[in-house]
Amino acid sequence: MSISATTPEQAPLGRRIKRFMSDYPLVPLIILLVLLVLVLNIIQPGILNQRWVGNTIKFAIPLALMAGCQTMTMLTGGIDLSVGTAATMAAFIVATQGAIHDPATAMLMALVPALCIGFVNGIGVGVFRVHPLIMTLGTSLIGVGCLQVYQRTVIASGAKVPDFLIWLGTGVTWGFPNALLLFIPVAALLIFIQKRTGFGRLLYAIGDNERATRLAGVKYWQVILALYMFSSLLAGVMGLLYMGLIRAPSLSLAEPLVLTSVAAAVIGGTSIFGGRGSYTGTIVGALILQVMITLLTVLQMPEGARRMLFGAIILAVTAAYLRIIDDK
Template identity: 35%
Template sequence: MTQSIKTLPRLSLSRYAIDPAIFLVATGCIVLLVIGGIVYPSFLSPGYLLQQLQIASFLGVIAAGATLVILLGYIDLSVPSAITAVAVLTTTVGGSSNPEIAVLAIPVGLVGGALIGLINGIGVAIFRLPSMVWTLAINSMLMGALVFFTGGFKPRGVTPPLSITLALDRTLGIPNAFLFWIAVILGVSLLLRRTIYGRYVFATGNSEKAVFLSGIRVRLVTVLTFVAAGVFTAIGAILLAGYANQAYQGMGDTYLMPVITAVVIGGTSILGGCGSYAGTVVGALFITLLSSILSVLQMPEAFRQIVFGAIILTMLLMRRFDRSNR
């Protein structure tokens, strides 16, 4: 009995080895920095790099939720509408003429995000609907409800001061958004590596049946994960609203692809059960640097899309997912 407990840590030793995927993406980041520095010398200035970190933070926080969901073996396609919905909700409440209500803007936004996650989670975990279709449907419904709610115009509202402080201001020259992201990185890594919940997430991603037979409440874990993902999306949306100092229609639309790509090129298997948030962090940095270089090169939107897709494809092909296709 005691022996089996002693052998447990040996099983998890591999967690300290660097995932080759992370190594590949990190190398990619360095290559991008070198290219950026050659093409445009001020690319390597501290100010510019800090700004990249700031922008990457928004993506990274939203991708934290996507990482959790993908580790479980599901996918959340409701991210774009959820971002817009939470941002609109927050700024609308923040714009209330009653100061007591306006204070509640951020909590209301977070609860809104959690609710979206709860609906996603119930559909996937309790009703066993395919996560891709269910979240796609939720995305569509949210989008329609939002456009109807705002009447198709730019929603009026006031961004809560706290979100502006978090997203735009700097402490000791470092963007608050990046400091906040560091806190999220520590929190999520601890959650995944050092808590029972984290173990359950990886285990469920590997074999839901085995986890169920071990007496773990699989459906509860799944619903909680979707709620957590909704909250992370909400935090990201509130930061984005602070960064743009407004909420607008379609503000989340450009985030679906980068979020999923950040998670996947960071070495998290889209089939679940294997990966890390550290990978997502490097993936988010890579994507932010890539799109920033493409815009520095003043590439037209068409070429940016092509290059974006081609590079991601190349990175995925270089790694060759080992899906046991026997």
């Protein structure tokens, strides 16, 4: 009965390494990140200074936040494509309402539509069993439409980004980006939810085997509803931060980050089929992508070639990474 429970010391070296990688998937990721930074330093000696590090982190944080939404939803085998719209709505509303109301009210108002999107997503996916890809794509499009209508009504009032957000998005204190003040608690919360709460455990279990969770007494729709609302709220918060960083409201502010955030989660080792992954991996994944973006910029390639290379690298890294940690 204990035949298949092979202990590590009996297995050959290759298999032991594989099992080690499978048990500690962060190790190869961090190695990759360090390698990328080294390559960057060779191509452009001297780039590795405090300012560059600060900037990289500053831009990686919004990406990592959005990738947090993807990590959480992907654990259940889902995906959230509406995060771009949720974030953009929050950003646009805080900028326009910031001109009329005080910053705190504007920020609270900005998070309401994000929560609504999450609620609709959760009902669609959890109760009506619409595939998350379609559901979130649908709400995303509806959200963009609403935002366009809203834009016409507020066109006269002008825009003002609250100073607090600008401080948070762009400010640097003792060499550290202020955005870390938001990011570190949020990241800690995400990791805590995943590792140490009943809710987190259910996310993994649902992604792994939904039928088994049902037999264990889990009500799927409750978990999914809470999950997508949480994801949208996180996207809204990310939108506020991103507004402070970019400072120019637009109707497609956070949209370009959506698919990159999916890539960050996947590179970070989250399985798109569910049941596997962690936010720590996603953070490293977001950093890897951000460093790659810098790398491709300093190579001074034409935009088209840069995008091709970016896509190819994402594919290669993901494929290689899955190879390394796949233990079967």
